[in-house]
Amino acid sequence: MVKIGLLNGPNLDRLGKREPEIYGSITLDEIVKKLNLVASELGCELVSSQSNHEGILIDKIHEWGDTGFSGLILNPGGLTHTSVALRDAVVTSGLKTVEVHLSNIHAREDFRHKSLISGIAAAVVAGMNHHGYVSALRYLSEEA
Ligand code: DHK
Secondary structure (H helix, E strand, O other): OOEEEEEEOOOHHHOOOOOHHHHOOOOHHHHHHHHHHHHHHHOOEEEEEEOOOHHHHHHHHHHHHHOOOOEEEEEOHHHHHOOHHHHHHHHHHOOEEEEEEOOOHHHOOHHHOOOOOHHHOOEEEEOOOOHHHHHHHHHHHHHO
């Protein structure tokens, strides 16, 4: 069975109450529940994790890369725009990765336009709110 990791970075645990006009009003728990339903329809296994700490995210990517996962759905939050270390971890893991953003980062502040992850991701989804995670899962379930 294809195993896919869902990894959310800093502040994504605040979904639902965090700037809902930008990030939507659905919580991360609700997103994960929806994704688990889709995963079981697709016949793949989804494992989810969230952390506000860069090193913990990196450790999780290493772990998933070493334990038979084939795909990664990654929303690095603000680390998208700053973290060379997270980018290096994704490359090292060998996981086929889809970068997801709830908001359209290209329509926001200039500092959000640059992603250090996009250049090494298989695909990027931005601005589709929680639907972006579902699209990423559908893609990886067939392509990872
Ligand atoms: C989430 C964040 O936390 C921001 O720092 C990014 C991203 C955008 C999102 O749209 O999901 O800039």
